[in-house]
Amino acid sequence: MSAPIAVALDAPDLGTTLRWARAVGPHVRCLKVGLETYLRDGAASVSAVREAAPGVELFLDLKLHDIPNTVAGATRSVAGLAPEYLTVHAAGGAAMVRAAVEALPAGRVTAVTVLTSLAESDLAQVGLAGPPLDAVRRLAVLAVGAGAGALVCSPREVAAVRAEVGPEVVLVTPGVRPAGSAAGDQARVATPEQALADGADLLVVGRPVTGAPDPGEAARALAAAYPGR
Numbered sequence: 001m002s003a004p005i006a007v008a009l010d011a012p013d014l015g016t017t018l019r020w021a022r023a024v025g026p027h028v029r030c031l032k033v034g035l036e037t038y039l040r041d042g043a044a045s046v047s048a049v050r051e052a053a054p055g056v057e058l059f060l061d062l063k064l065h066d067i068p069n070t071v072a073g074a075t076r077s078v079a080g081l082a083p084e085y086l087t088v089h090a091a092g093g094a095a096m097v098r099a100a101v102e103a104l105p106a107g108r109v110t111a112v113t114v115l116t117s118l119a120e121s122d123l124a125q126v127g128l129a130g131p132p133l134d135a136v137r138r139l140a141v142l143a144v145g146a147g148a149g150a151l152v153c154s155p156r157e158v159a160a161v162r163a164e165v166g167p168e169v170v171l172v173t174p175g176v177r178p179a180g181s182a183a184g185d186q187a188r189v190a191t192p193e194q195a196l197a198d199g200a201d202l203l204v205v206g207r208p209v210t211g212a213p214d215p216g217e218a219a220r221a222l223a224a225a226y227p228g229r
């Protein structure tokens, strides 16, 4: 089984996205297309990434967050791309998450609990006082209850979320930083070892791989250190 890693292809142009996809695709389970690429290059970018890295799962990270009717329509708009993962914000509420689930015939609606860039002080500013774990747990339970098949949380919460939602839900963790990597704008981070030991199923790694001098070699080394189980 391939390494449980999704490389975030957050690139400044489609040429770079596809170069990274070709270089890292052979080493990892999943490639993630996010807002930077999708909003610039559209649905064609997803098909192009699939072609550049055949057999690799596609993670469409659009973080949908709107009223249920709009999210259902947006989900139908991308359902034909058949992403293995499609993100929505759990904070959109149970009816919104359920609307996405009902509109996606295959693949996992993946609910983002609390963005990994937010620290406790940031949450307080938006009216969510208390440790991030409290909000993460609450939103995880809400999203799974509404049918989400996967959750995004930080590696710091993954053990508690696993205990809360059981073994079937796929737990996806951005905010993963190999020792010595810069955290950048990520606030709640941990190493790949820690994330996997605590029960993460899929590690999202972007800049530590794509910012390396040789992204293909960086992905190969990461995958060799954390092979699939």
Ligand SMILES: O=c1ccn([C@@H]2O[C@H](COP(=O)(O)O)[C@@H](O)[C@H]2O)c(=O)[nH]1
Pocket (backbone or CB within 6 Å): 008, 010, 034, 061, 112, 114, 115, 116, 117, 152, 174, 175, 176, 184, 186, 204, 205, 206, 207, 208
């Ligand atoms: O809470 C979240 C949800 C999504 N992301 C996305 O993951 C990658 C992380 O990239 P790095 O370069 O490894 O920081 C990025 O595409 C985010 O949009 C997240 O970081 N946190």
